[in-house]
Amino acid sequence: MDYKVKLEIFEGPMDLLLHLIKRNEVDIYDIPIATITEQYLEYIELIKSLNLDIAGEFLLMAATLIHIKSKMLLPLNEEPEEAEDEGDPREELIKRLIEYKKYKDGAIQLAGRRLLGRDVFIRGIVPTDEIEGEGGLVDLSVFDLIEALREVLEKAPSDISLNLSAEKFTVIDKINRLMEVLRDIKNATFNSLFSNDTTKGEIVVTFLAILELVKMKMIRIYQSEDVGIRIYMPDKPEDEVDSSTTTKPEEHG
Amino acid sequence: MSFEMDREALKPLIEALIFAADRPISIEKLMNILEGEGREDVRASIAELMKEYNETNRGIVISEVAGGYQMRTRPEFVQWLRRLFNFRFSRLSKAAMEALAIVAYKQPLTRVELEDIRGVDCGGVLRTLLEKSLIKVIGRKDLPGRPSVYGTTREFLEAFDLKNLSYLPDLRDIEESESDAVREATEDYRQSRNNLEEEGGGADPAGQGNGEQGCGDPTGSKDRS
Numbered sequence: 001m002d003y004k005v006k007l008e009i010f011e012g013p014m015d016l017l018l019h020l021i022k023r024n025e026v027d028i029y030d031i032p033i034a035t036i037t038e039q040y041l042e043y044i045e046l047i048k049s050l051n052l053d054i055a056g057e058f059l060l061m062a063a064t065l066i067h068i069k070s071k072m073l074l075p076l077n078e079e080p081e082e083a084e085d086e087g088d089p090r091e092e093l094i095k096r097l098i099e100y101k102k103y104k105d106g107a108i109q110l111a112g113r114r115l116l117g118r119d120v121f122i123r124g125i126v127p128t129d130e131i132e133g134e135g136g137l138v139d140l141s142v143f144d145l146i147e148a149l150r151e152v153l154e155k156a157p158s159d160i161s162l163n164l165s166a167e168k169f170t171v172i173d174k175i176n177r178l179m180e181v182l183r184d185i186k187n188a189t190f191n192s193l194f195s196n197d198t199t200k201g202e203i204v205v206t207f208l209a210i211l212e213l214v215k216m217k218m219i220r221i222y223q224s225e226d227v228g229i230r231i232y233m234p235d236k237p238e239d240e241v242d243s244s245t246t247t248k249p250e251e252h253g
Numbered sequence: 254m255s256f257e258m259d260r261e262a263l264k265p266l267i268e269a270l271i272f273a274a275d276r277p278i279s280i281e282k283l284m285n286i287l288e289g290e291g292r293e294d295v296r297a298s299i300a301e302l303m304k305e306y307n308e309t310n311r312g313i314v315i316s317e318v319a320g321g322y323q324m325r326t327r328p329e330f331v332q333w334l335r336r337l338f339n340f341r342f343s344r345l346s347k348a349a350m351e352a353l354a355i356v357a358y359k360q361p362l363t364r365v366e367l368e369d370i371r372g373v374d375c376g377g378v379l380r381t382l383l384e385k386s387l388i389k390v391i392g393r394k395d396l397p398g399r400p401s402v403y404g405t406t407r408e409f410l411e412a413f414d415l416k417n418l419s420y421l422p423d424l425r426d427i428e429e430s431e432s433d434a435v436r437e438a439t440e441d442y443r444q445s446r447n448n449l450e451e452e453g454g455g456a457d458p459a460g461q462g463n464g465e466q467g468c469g470d471p472t473g474s475k476d477r478s
Contacts, residue, residue, distance in 0.1 A: 057372055106357075133350070133378050
């Protein structure tokens with residue numbers, strides 16, 4: 001069984017780079033290109049091993065990073081004039097990253113305003129309870145999810161190999177199982193979905209199921225300060241009778 | 254009727270119009286409806302009305318948004334209002350929000366220009382933003398293929414509580430410092446390459462930058478937000 005979830009529906013290589021820069025807490029103006037390239041390539045490998053369909057742009061960026069890295073390592077007996085003209089090989093990439101980050105921060109600022117239908121209301125407004133746009137991720141990146149997955153994978157008992165086709169569970173099975181669980185308990189932490197003896201194969205299948213549900217906007221994913229990532233399945237509208245009789249998990253603005 | 258009303262008579266009338274309008278109503282539109290009333294009188298009545306609403310103990314304020322005036326609930330009551338709607342509100346995914354920010358700040362721009370910045374395909378988010386009327390096609394670029402050029406809508410201004418586009422929050426002054434910092438980093442890089450040649454050593458180029466955008470301390474003692 002070959003199950004592929006398309007990753008690029010969520011985010012692209014720039015998002016991954018910014019994620020790595022933030023995670024490593026390095027200066028965006030002075031990126032340690034060797035470290036970042038290494039981690040970037042590790043990520044690509046992990047994503048591929050998860051059977052996620054990786055967009056061409058990710059591979060193009062990998063090539064770009066390797067190219068920049070090799071230019072930084074050029075022998076020092078280059079003509080001084082040539083070095084002057086070349087400048088920092090990272091410059092172009094840094095500029096692109098800074099520009100993108102600028103708008104990402106702008107998006108956060110915009111989202112923090114008093115939004116109509118969320119913070120303030122007008123006469124006759126009918127909110128729809130939808131996440132508009134790609135996937136069900138509102139305030140965290142798919143790479144945060146993948147990080148969380150890595151942590152779970154590290155603690156899991158080692159398999160001989162990560163062979164998905166040998167897995168007893170299919171992604172469809174897991175999707176159904178997850179939906180059952182979430183219907184009952186409504187809101188779960190990411191980690192609680194895996195137990196100590198879950199095999200790596202099953203972990204990965206569970207993760208793919210989560211991604212698929214996020215893509216279909218069947219579940220919402222939030223970042224919570226205390227327990228990390230939380231997963232929540234919104235109720236069907238028909239289930240609503242009276243808001244005072246239902247308890248709701250805390251909503252993020 | 255074209256006789257002039259005094260302010261006290263104008264106020265409740267304007268109040269009724271603002272209430273009944275299905276979108277923010279501009280001074281021009283009000284003047285149109287109130288034929289004969291001078292702009293200054295209308296403006297002053299609105300100002301007094303807004304003062305009464307916004308400064309007294311009411312649940313509704315009159316906001317100036319999207320080039321007009323609109324009654325909106327007081328932000329302090331958000332949690333009760335959300336209960337009214339069973340905690341339902343539509344929100345934008347991260348990807349859609351980021352694409353929208355780029356369109357808002359860089360408009361007018363084409364899909365290709367947007368994708369150059371985001372580094373990923375934007376067909377889906379553009380469709381979403383168009384469907385939600387947050388962006389629209391404002392023209393076509395004079396290039397092969399005549400690509401559509403996008404910009405934000407009045408609905409966008411309404412949704413994000415903006416009077417007009419000049420009220421978009423400043424992008425953290427990166428615009429000014431960005432080119433300086435990149436130039437500085439490049440200078441330092443060249444300088445340290447020269448130093449290395451002289452010393453014959455193998456240390457990494459220093460590269461200063463002003464660190465504003467970086468998460469700072471490479472030794473990792475800072476908190477990650």
